[in-house]
């Protein structure tokens with residue numbers, strides 16, 4: 102599935118929820134399936150410090166593709182990260198660098214990406230892209 | 241729901257705070273983030289609007305009528321503040337940008353004049369970053385040492401430890417009157433008296449005290465007292481530094497500019513008298529006037545009644561939250577202002593805050609600018625509800641129900 106297609110799939114999946122409660126319950130469930138960052142990569146270097154919650158993100162190449170793993174101490178943040186990783190992980194650096202992130206807006210979670218939230222998600226999106234650019238440069 | 245208390249007519253009071261009738265996320269707003277900032281009554285909003293509509297002019301420098309009117313309004317505001325905190329003189333009241341501005345002012349000028357290598361400043365574990373960092377900065381500059389009074393598990397100031405830290409080297413003690421994170425009301429008077437016995441001066445951070453309890457700076461005998469307008473129903477960007485006359489007179493000015501001078505030549509500038517010496521540049525005129533309107537409002541309701549009512553609210557909320565499984569209250573001092581900080585086993589405070597926000601309830605989550613305090617309790621942060629006199633028992637119930645719902649979703 103392309104990055105575009107995964108995002109469209111998520112938008113469809115979330116279209117089923119009328120109630121914010123259901124939406125958040127789903128996000129909380131998704132958080133439980135997040136590909137968790139290995140303990141050894143949970144370093145200061147991979148920590149994205151928000152004022153509210155902390156996010157760890159790690160990326161490595163597997164063949165042509167980048168594989169992301171992450172974690173957060175807050176479960177809603179974790180669920181949103183799980184969605185991001187579903188979209189971006191297992192794609193080439195070039196695909197990731199050239200992609201647009203639109204699903205968050207469309208499923209009505211824009212507020213979580215506002216800088217004022219200070220939950221580390223904004224920096225995480227930047228970091229995902231940074232990794233793709235860095236791996237591209239290395240290739 | 242509990243029967244309505246008779247101390248205050250809360251329904252009438254609520255009608256005077258327009259924002260309280262708005263909706264958030266489709267739900268009636270339940271505003272429990274008063275520790276961060278308070279809401280503003282109509283009288284404050286209209287004082288601000290009236291100033292810009294009819295009075296706006298620069299102060300202290302115009303011969304025209306408008307300027308004189310604005311100057312009078314601003315100086316009357318100073319008198320209102322003076323009476324509110326029972327300062328001996330009007331010129332002991334310095335307008336600043338807020339608590340942070342007031343503390344930085346004293347740290348800077350006191351440090352410049354009186355601190356030398358090896359001198360000590362004492363703060364406590366429960367200080368807000370605003371009452372830590374300015375002292376760290378000046379200590380670093382001067383080679384002075386910052387000492388920290390520990391607290392017990394209930395979040396109370398340890399007087400005996402404080403006594404042990406006090407010495408001839410202590411030059412200044414800077415302690416919060418009320419903790420913004422724990423709600424602890426510190427025995428300020430005793431802390432001050434003990435410092436004075438050692439010849440040290442005392443600054444009290446009153447940001448969280450002034451909106452909730454009667455503060456009398458002469459009774460406390462504090463040397464400096466700092467607070468913010470926006471936490472006491474006034475506008476943002478204005479605050480107060482109270483200082484004893486002789487102490488302020490002996491300190492050098494802070495910033496240079498207009499208003500703080502007597503005469504300027506390129507060879508030598510002489511400084512203006514108090515309070516202007518510490519108020520360089522065009523001040524936040526409307527801020528001062530708005531703050532005075534807020535004080536008038538508090539006086540109209542009565543600070544004693546406010547304190548008594550908030551105490552009832554806090555007691556009720558504490559009883560209710562204790563019945564919620566998994567909740568641990570952080571801050572259980574004997575003497576507490578209306579702050580309820582807590583953590584819930586197995587959840588992160590921000591998740592709780594996010595979910596109950598969807599239900600229209602505003603609380604704060606995180607470290608509340610008291611990171612060392614969070615480290616003391618070994619937690620990343622708390623969820624914190626802070627009550628004001630316009631909150632109701634019914635709102636406490638709504639909050640507790642929302643909390644239960646959030647916990648159910650998260651666990």
Ligand SMILES: Cc1ncc(COP(=O)(O)O)c(C=O)c1O
Nearest residue numbers: 338339340368370420445447468
């Ligand atoms: C105890 C305490 N001190 C200082 C401050 C800083 O106040 P301000 O940001 O208004 O300068 C606050 C506000 O959060 C506070 O609660």
